[in-house]
Amino acid sequence: MPALTSFVTYDASHPFSLENLPxxxxxxxxxxxxxxxxxxxxxxxxxxxxxxxxxxxxxxxxxxxxxxxxxxxxxxxxxxxxxxxxxxxxxxxxxxxxxxxxxxxxxxxxxxxxxxxxxxxxxLPIEIGDYTDFYSSIEHATNCGVLFRGKENALQKNWRWLPVGYHGRASSIVVSGTPFHRPCGQILPPQAEEPVFAPCKKLDYELEMGFVYGGSATKPGQRLSSSEARKHLFGCFLLNDWSARDIQAWEYVPLGPFLSKNFCTTVSPWIVPLLALEPFKAPQYDHQPALLSYLEDVDGYNFDVPLKVEIRPAQASGEVYTTVAKSSVKHTYFTPAQMLAHHTTTGCTMRPGDVLGTGTLSAPGTEGYGSLLEKSEGGKRSFRLFTATPAVKVGSQGEVLVDGKDASSWIDANSVERTFLEDGDSVRMTAKVEGDGFCIGFGECEAKILPALP
Amino acid sequence: MPALTSFVTYDASHPFSLENLPxxxxxxxxxxxxxxxxxxxxxxxxxxxxxxxxxxxxxxxxxxxxxxxxxxxxxxxxxxxxxxxxxxxxxxxxxxxxxxxxxxxxxxxxxxxxxxxxxxxxxLPIEIGDYTDFYSSIEHATNCGVLFRGKENALQKNWRWLPVGYHGRASSIVVSGTPFHRPCGQILPPQAEEPVFAPCKKLDYELEMGFVYGGSATKPGQRLSSSEARKHLFGCFLLNDWSARDIQAWEYVPLGPFLSKNFCTTVSPWIVPLLALEPFKAPQYDHQPALLSYLEDVDGYNFDVPLKVEIRPAQASGEVYTTVAKSSVKHTYFTPAQMLAHHTTTGCTMRPGDVLGTGTLSAPGTEGYGSLLEKSEGGKRSFRLFTATPAVKVGSQGEVLVDGKDASSWIDANSVERTFLEDGDSVRMTAKVEGDGFCIGFGECEAKILPALP
Known part of the structure; x- marks a missing residue:
């Protein structure tokens, strides 16, 4: 499909094309x-x-x-x-x-x-009545499972049967660009018997897409099939489900994440219509074991929209972002329509403007980690973020030179270590997919971390 | 305090006195x-x-x-x-x-x-932005813990340190009198390896009080102390957190209850101002171990408001209700103000009209079970509900006669067995506290169960 042309001029790589119209x-x-x-x-x-x-x-x-x-x-x-x-x-x-x-x-x-x-x-483009967060990336669920339970029991017994999810806090959702304070809470220090109240030390992001329910509200008790559910998905935006891992670890038994997830949830400001993503369908997963019939969706599909996470560390001079993850929306084991269909099985009322988060969208491989919990293995492995933009050159002997220095000494001098996020860090998520002569972009989902309030 | 007198006449046992004004x-x-x-x-x-x-x-x-x-x-x-x-x-x-x-x-x-x-x-008296449900009755948490983990490990390690809670579904909340369909969902049958999709077989109620947040919204990041939090509690109503236990058992690992709790949550129509409950303060629990200082509340208190749960079985002729539980609002280990204070620790925004459910309010003893999960020990012990009103008399020999029969044969003929709720059953919760010459009542929190939709 050749690109549509608008009297508003922009180039072929522009995120907001006539094919997009978010x-x-x-x-x-x-x-x-x-x-x-x-x-x-x-x-x-x-x-x-x-x-x-x-x-x-x-x-x-x-x-x-x-x-x-x-x-x-x-x-x-x-x-x-x-x-x-x-x-x-x-x-x-x-x-x-x-x-x-x-x-x-x-x-x-x-x-x-x-x-x-x-x-x-x-x-914030919508008033969100209810916000649900799923846990639908098999890579993310496996990575977390390996960290907490080891390789043998990585996926819980129910995971392949239903889209695991929980209710999030609608009041926590803010638009990109809204800074927030590092949360405080109860934390059980390593080897300690008693918790302390302290600022979160394991502040993390989660790379997600939020799907917006549209059309008429469901009636109490009404169940949507996956194909009916698909028609109710109006559009989507990037969603960063900021997470306080140390608070989460202590509080979440047995009712799930609570305060560790409700202090801030950042979304990108533009809702991309699902109609704009039709050219970017990806096959749904091969579900093994086969899904129960109410979840089956022979015509179902995912969306292959590439995603990126970048961090600008507090120490950066200027707009220096380091890419820390690349993934795609396609890594949901259940399609967004299946998540919505499942959501209605018990008769839960859906209202226009309700948001369904996919959960962390991790892709296979170490570059695909959609959270720092995965990237740092719970804080055990650090990684580096640039504080300046390297000017890379190849020297006369074929050696790689950065600002005239060898790469590793330049990196040492111009980068900082991280396991989790520090005060002053900014996290930016973006999504952009290339069509034939046009792009569909989502804008930015970004926020900066302010120090904890005293 | 002698009763206030109104030109609207009502007797001293009336729930809606001048001292109440819900x-x-x-x-x-x-x-x-x-x-x-x-x-x-x-x-x-x-x-x-x-x-x-x-x-x-x-x-x-x-x-x-x-x-x-x-x-x-x-x-x-x-x-x-x-x-x-x-x-x-x-x-x-x-x-x-x-x-x-x-x-x-x-x-x-x-x-x-x-x-x-x-x-x-x-x-429904308020538009509820967000609804949180706690798990704050030590009797309920202990009863559930014994069922799932045995006496030795009944309370999880974090339970006495913080009010365990999770986000509920605001769209699920309806006013008393709204019937609802038995939910369907994924259930793992006993001994089975694979789940089925079927109507819930373990439909339960949870006896709760919902506290309504009032005053100005908190700012993002703002933490309320327990004494500040207390001023923000506008009033409360009865809340029945209907629960599908078999769906819950399969879905809740690791992110907590989801569809098993979001199909219907019934509240009583009148919000009783907390100012009306001032005469009915009860001491807070003696917290052992001592709470972290942010949760301490030297002037804190609970409310001693007696609660009752009655069931009218489908087979009843007429308005025949059997009392199945008696409890009180005072059985929250953390005070409502402490629950709210804890809720704000990470900086979660509270908005006027937000609801904080106490969680099931079980009292000590078998008559105090606030849910059928506890009363039936997960379905293992049945109990009886009357289908007709007994006319009890003492016979000439001092024997107890019911409609002229001995009590046990009358009961056999005029009652039905239950472990969980059946289609056509109605559950009614009421709360009423007696003052000096007046009462404060909450009205009714009742709903009838309709058959599952095909």
Missing amino acids: YGIFSNASNPNRRAGVAIGDLILDLCALSKSTWFKDTGIDDPTILQQPTLNALIALEPGVWAKFRAFLQSLLSSSSPLSKASAEEKEQLFAARLAPSVQLH | YGIFSNASNPNRRAGVAIGDLILDLCALSKSTWFKDTGIDDPTILQQPTLNALIALEPGVWAKFRAFLQSLLSSSSPLSKASAEEKEQLFAARLAPSVQLH
Whole structure:
């Protein structure tokens, strides 16, 4: 499929192409009200302004006030057919042949905002009624299992039968760019008999994707099949399920993670419609043993969207990020639709705007660790983060030189060690998939760690 | 303290005294809009109507629209000092010496609704952002521990150090009177190697109290001490954390209960202000080992509010309920304020309307089991429920006669066996505490079990 072309110009590697059109909530200096927008290139199409303009016709959305809310919930609550029609309308409106391309500068100024202008603030795009976090990457579950129980018993007996999950804390979810304080809590020090109250020493991230439930709410008791569930998935965003490993280890028996996960959960500001990810389907896992029939989904699929985690250590001079993990959304043993279907089996009510996190998306191999728990083997192995950008050259003898020094002495002088995160560190997650002449990107999911409050 | 007297007449055993004044959300035939009300005797004072009347002055609430909402959240979000002032205003307005007592019948008709009128509907009184469930009764935790791990290891190592809790599902919470379908889910049959998908066979209740967070939201990272936390507890209601034990047993490793708890959680419709429970303080537990200082609360206390669980079996002719448990709110090892304080330690944001469930409130002794898991020892011991009301008499020889028969043959003919709940059973929880010439009651927390959906 060749790239679509828009009158908004951007290059083929740009994350916010006409094929993407992610939804967000923004405000800026010219209008401090939170309102819906669609990212296209370096612009934001203001959906609130659009809904009040003459361009708003044949959109599939009968009620323009749906686009005049401070969250996307009303839009997300529409039926999937309406999402598709509205997306087609937007793609046409923004295409290079659109009459809008010939509109006056003044008219365009009313409809578009400069996305990267300093006054632009991106807000949490949805009001989240309930947030569920799964544990669906077989690599992650295996890595954790090996750490805690050894290789023989890495996966618990139920793991291949159902998407293991738990309820997260909706109030913990904040938008990318919101710093947070290192959490304090009860920790059992090594070899100690009694816990202490102290700042977390094993602060970790978890690389996840959050899927947003849309369409009408389910009725109490209503079960969705996997194929019905698939239609209810509106879109997704990056999700960092920050975790305090030492607090978690002490508190989690027998009811699961609680305070170790509820202090902050960062999401990227743009919700990428699942319709935009259709070209990037990946086969679902070969489920062995075979799933129970209610979970089976012969037409089911995953999404192959490459993911990256980078850390900028506190000591970095400038914007120096070191990549610490690469993975993909495809590493969920159960598809997002299967997670949602399973979620409804007992009759749990789903409401538009509910979020389903995949759990840590680890890929096979040491570069695929989606958390530091895995990367540092629970704190036993350190790794290095750059504090400066190396200028690598090959010397006259063919040796690798970095700023004129040999690589290892340069690294020693320009990097720091980590096992878990330190105050001042920033973690950035990104996701971007390349199509034929275009890209679909998710923007950034980033936050900086502030010192614990006294 | 002698009883307060109201111009609304009710007897000394009435649950909704002038000392109580619980808040709820109701609608009725004369006005189908959901609105706030206060229960007094067999009437509801319509707070929405009151806020628009000439009687609304010196209430402590500056903005009358706070009382014109379809939930209590705006009222609950006010500062604790305002709750106290508004409560004092209501007690004065409803007192026997109030000028309102001499108002015209027409005027009273506008302000009051008949609470028991068939058209009155009581709704979920708050919009619940997040719902947390603790595990704070030492009797319950010990009983469960003995079942699963034996007497020696009944309490896990962390249990006496911190209030163990987990995040529940806010969307699962419904108001008393809402029937629900028996959940289906994955269950590992006894001795089986592979799970099946089937209706739950071990459907259970959990007798709990839900405490409602009020006042301003905490800031991210903000920790509340136990004494600060106490001021944020607005009120409480009965909470039945329905549980599917067979689904729970298979799914809960390692992240805790999930689908086994999110299909339905029933709460009583009236929120009793904690100010009404001040006369019923009970000493907190003697914490051994001593708590870490952040949890200490020298002025802390529990509440001694007697609780009762009754079941009306499907086979009952008429309103025949058998009492299956008696307990009290005082059986939380950590006080509600300590649970809230602990909840904020990592910096988790609390918002007005958030609910903290105590966990199953079991009392010492076999009559105090707050769940059937305990009462039936996981299904091993059955108990009987009456299907008819016995008319007990003492015969001429001093023998006990029931409807003219000896007691045991009458019971055999007029009762059924249970280990867990069956379709058509109703579970009713009530709470009522007696003061000096008055009572504080909570209304009913009841629901009926419908058959599983096909």
